[in-house]
Amino acid sequence: MITSSKRKKNIKNIFEKLEKSKTGIVGLDEVTLGGLPKGRPTLVCGGAGSGKTMLALEFLIRGATEFNEPGVFIAFEETIEDLTKNVASLGFDLKDLIAKKKLYIDYVRIERSEIEETGDYDLEGLFVRIEHAVNQVGAKRIALDTVESLFSGLSSIAILRAELRRLFGWLKEKGLTAIITGEKGDNTFTRQSLEEYVSDCVILLDHRINDQISTRRIRIVKYRGTVHGTNEYPFLIDEDGISVLPISSLQLDHTVSRKRVSSGLESLDEMLGGKGYYIGSTILVSGTAGTGKTSIAAHFALTACKRGERVLFFTFEESADQVMRNMKTIGIDFEPYVKKGLLHFKSSRPSVFGLEMHLVVMHKLINKFKPNIVILDPMSNLFSVGNPFEINSMLTRLIDFLKSNHITALFTDLRTNKESSEGVTSLADIWIIIRTKIENNEREKRVYVRKARGIAHSMQEKKLLISKKGVEILTPKAL
Amino acid sequence: MKTKDKMKKLPTGTQEYLELRLYVAGQTPKSLTAFSNLKKICEDNLKGQYSIEIIDLLENPQLAQGDQIFAIPTLVRKVPLPIRKIIGDLSDKEKVLVGLDIRTNQKKMKQKSKINEQKSKNQS
Numbered sequence: 091m092i093t094s095s096k097r098k099k100n101i102k103n104i105f106e107k108l109e110k111s112k113t114g115i116v117g118l119d120e121v122t123l124g125g126l127p128k129g130r131p132t133l134v135c136g137g138a139g140s141g142k143t144m145l146a147l148e149f150l151i152r153g154a155t156e157f158n159e160p161g162v163f164i165a166f167e168e169t170i171e172d173l174t175k176n177v178a179s180l181g182f183d184l185k186d187l188i189a190k191k192k193l194y195i196d197y198v199r200i201e202r203s204e205i206e207e208t209g210d211y212d213l214e215g216l217f218v219r220i221e222h223a224v225n226q227v228g229a230k231r232i233a234l235d236t237v238e239s240l241f242s243g244l245s246s247i248a249i250l251r252a253e254l255r256r257l258f259g260w261l262k263e264k265g266l267t268a269i270i271t272g273e274k275g276d277n278t279f280t281r282q283s284l285e286e287y288v289s290d291c292v293i294l295l296d297h298r299i300n301d302q303i304s305t306r307r308i309r310i311v312k313y314r315g316t317v318h319g320t321n322e323y324p325f326l327i328d329e330d331g332i333s334v335l336p337i338s339s340l341q342l343d344h345t346v347s348r349k350r351v352s353s354g355l356e357s358l359d360e361m362l363g364g365k366g367y368y369i370g371s372t373i374l375v376s377g378t379a380g381t382g383k384t385s386i387a388a389h390f391a392l393t394a395c396k397r398g399e400r401v402l403f404f405t406f407e408e409s410a411d412q413v414m415r416n417m418k419t420i421g422i423d424f425e426p427y428v429k430k431g432l433l434h435f436k437s438s439r440p441s442v443f444g445l446e447m448h449l450v451v452m453h454k455l456i457n458k459f460k461p462n463i464v465i466l467d468p469m470s471n472l473f474s475v476g477n478p479f480e481i482n483s484m485l486t487r488l489i490d491f492l493k494s495n496h497i498t499a500l501f502t503d504l505r506t507n508k509e510s511s512e513g514v515t516s517l518a519d520i521w522i523i524i525r526t527k528i529e530n531n532e533r534e535k536r537v538y539v540r541k542a543r544g545i546a547h548s549m550q551e552k553k554l555l556i557s558k559k560g561v562e563i564l565t566p567k568a569l
Numbered sequence: 570m571k572t573k574d575k576m577k578k579l580p581t582g583t584q585e586y587l588e589l590r591l592y593v594a595g596q597t598p599k600s601l602t603a604f605s606n607l608k609k610i611c612e613d614n615l616k617g618q619y620s621i622e623i624i625d626l627l628e629n630p631q632l633a634q635g636d637q638i639f640a641i642p643t644l645v646r647k648v649p650l651p652i653r654k655i656i657g658d659l660s661d662k663e664k665v666l667v668g669l670d671i672r673t674n675q676k677k678m679k680q681k682s683k684i685n686e687q688k689s690k691n692q693s
Binding site for chain 1: 594597631653655659
């Protein structure tokens with residue numbers, strides 16, 4: 091007992107010693123469990139266009155605006171004008187930050203054709219510039235982007251290596267939380283093996299294209315003295331800057347609700363023990379084409395809106411307008427709720443980006459809209475952009491996220507084979523199946539509850555009718 | 570004919586006036602070496618045709634940005650344009666002369682050095 095408590099104390103001490111500096115970048119602080127090592131340099135490496143400059147710049151901007159930590163950006167590749175333009179589209183106003191003395195940018199131009207070398211030299215000029223910049227704004231953060239440009243402008247690699255080692259040491263001495271970017275080499279993290287000098291924290295960015303669909307990914311390769319997420323996490327650069335999705339850090343420890351919510355159909359509620367779905371559960375509605383899956387989802391959404399709850403409706407097949415038009419024909423009018431802002435449609439083609447990027451987008455929108463109910467229609471359309479393993483892991487992450495936020499989710503699932511299990515069914519708490527049956531030369535829709543966790547559900551297969559009044563579920567006389 | 574033309578274009582003594590700046594950061598051995606090397610090269614080749622301004626970045630750090638200085642010592646030829654930069658302690662005279670684009674005297678230097686070489690050979 092004593093030893094174990096001692097050990098715990100030691101571990102605690104280690105974590106306390108390691109101070110971290112929050113980046114303010116969505117998701118990155120979760121993946122790094124608190125941010126970058128405070129007062130120490132972090133190496134951010136990746137190929138061309140992987141988002142290194144963006145990450146470095148957002149780290150400084152967030153520092154200046156959210157944590158009152160002014161920053162210095164030493165640009166070796168882009169001029170101040172270029173940088174300002176590049177991030178203006180992301181809603182960051184660099185000029186304003188510079189005017190307020192919260193940010194200082196120095197563009198270091200290195201032009202080999204202008205420079206002749208003779209004899210011994212050092213990079214004291216760069217040190218002087220950095221120190222001057224740091225003093226101008228009282229900087230706590232700094233980014234060097236990309237310091238490797240020095241190697242293309244100067245020929246003495248020996249001097250450069252020694253000077254960079256001195257530079258990184260000097261940054262540490264100054265207590266600056268630094269991001270140093272480097273271009274990915276063939277077999278090394280950076281072309282000039284900067285990782286040999288910056289060893290506290292190494293972050294790798296990647297921009298991959300699979301089946302013509304691109305995904306950005308981030309991975310913490312190394313973080314000395316602390317635990318961190320080791321997976322590759324997808325990230326997104328959009329009008330709000332960078333968002334990293336810390337998907338697999340979730341555990342199966344969310345609390346669940348005992349409360350129930352109506353499915354929007356009395357007859358369906360009855361099949362589910364008379365009370366409907368559990369709040370925060372995941373419902374899967376499977377069926378072949380044209381069996382009324384979207385209609386069941388629509389009833390659920392409408393009833394929720396009537397209660398004043400918020401609904402986020404993702405459609406991957408139809409435009410929002412088309413869904414609204416079609417639902418109106420069965421007596422479901424979404425328009426007033428869309429106007430009220432209770433219902434929000436998000437339509438996108440599955441192929442616009444990769445699976446994980448869909449997840450990032452959904453994640454972001456859910457965080458922003460804060461819905462009570464999320465509908466994915468049809469979820470199975472996402473299957474066209476990934477392999478079964480990816481789909482399974484993505485849905486697991488999404489469901490975990492929804493559950494931990496107590497959001498009730500309804501997924502529709504278009505199936506071509508009768509019961510082809512995609513591995514998704516095990517994730518669902520309630521599984522409703524609709525099928526068509528041919529009787530007396532007439533197609534009839536039949537619905538039954540295949541499973542319903544924690545609910546004493548009906549085992550009967552019932553008849554499903556769709557009319558002007560909406561969906562009706564009847565007990566067939568013949569049965 | 571050709572040689573005559575060249576002589577006309579660049580007669581000795583009509584070398585353009587050079588405005589030089591030597592950037593240093595404190596009185597380090599490298600900077601002192603660079604200055605003495607520069608002084609000697611200028612005296613030998615540009616007597617009365619040059620000015621040297623020494624800028625100590627430890628005193629005026631804000632001046633590093635204007636001439637895009639990152640290495641120390643750096644010699645900058647401000648006039649005539651275009652601006653030229655030489656990094657290092659200026660220990661290689663030939664390179665400094667080429668870098669500063671001093672053509673006329675370069676020939677002389679070469680001749681001189683050849684003569685010197687011969688002299689030293691003869692002596693040995």
